[in-house]
Amino acid sequence: MSITGQLVGYGRVSTTDQKAGLEAQLRDLKAAGCVKVFYEELSAVATKRPELHRVLDYVRDGDTLIVTKPDRLARSTADLLDIAKRLEAKGVTLRILSMNVDTGTPTGKLLLTMLGAIATFERELMLERQREGISRAKAEGRYRGRAPTAQAKSEQVFDLHRAGVGPVEIARRLQIGRSSVYRVLKAVNE
Structure with missing residues (x-):
């Protein structure tokens, strides 16, 4: 050095x-x-x-x-x-x-x-508590998970795609991931 x-x-x-x-x-x-x-x-x-x-x-x-x-x-x-x-x-x-x-x-x-060690330990504890909370919520029928943002906007994706807008621009306009746009469009073509 x-x-x-x-x-x-x-x-x-x-x-x-x-x-x-x-x-x-x-x-x-x-x-x-x-x-x-x-x-x-x-x-x-x-x-x-x-x-x-x-x-x-x-x-x-x-x-x-x-x-x-x-x-x-x-x-x-x-x-x-x-x-x-x-x-x-x-x-x-x-x-x-x-x-x-x-x-x-x-x-x-x-x-x-x-x-770093303390942060890793805290993160592991937090993830463990999160997993326990999700398991408990599922057992009680209260857990639904995160709402699928892109799926909720699938009609808008289709409309923009039909209007000739490319996937990258669709993702930007709707503020969703580009890969989500491709998944929505792929689901239609299957």
Whole structure:
């Protein structure tokens, strides 16, 4: 691992209305010594976070990626651990200011690993409770499952398809998955 690396920051807010939150992150990242800062204004649940991908591509062996809080970097603990693993493979350390975690130290690596173990345990417990609740609801005749969104819109799918609209555009207009459109259309042709 290279001794000299640069400090690179990443900041994110969920909406453009959170200017003060972004400004505070940028201030803290600069105060931490970041020479380059990437930031974006979009929800973590967005399918694409272009600036996150840019910073992950940008950092090199010996660099340190700094974020103010873990939820500014990752969608979940599993996502955080995946990002940390990607950084480690590149020889990049991760520093989370709010938690005083630095994966460049043995203690920082331990804390991140413990965080992941606890999150995995909590997820398993939650899934177990969910399965038990579903079983109980089924036994009592109260469980119907999720309403099939695409099936409910099948008439609209057919109408648009007959009007010459392609499957991708149908999916966009009706806000359903493209594969759902193909399933509905396939069911008609069978």
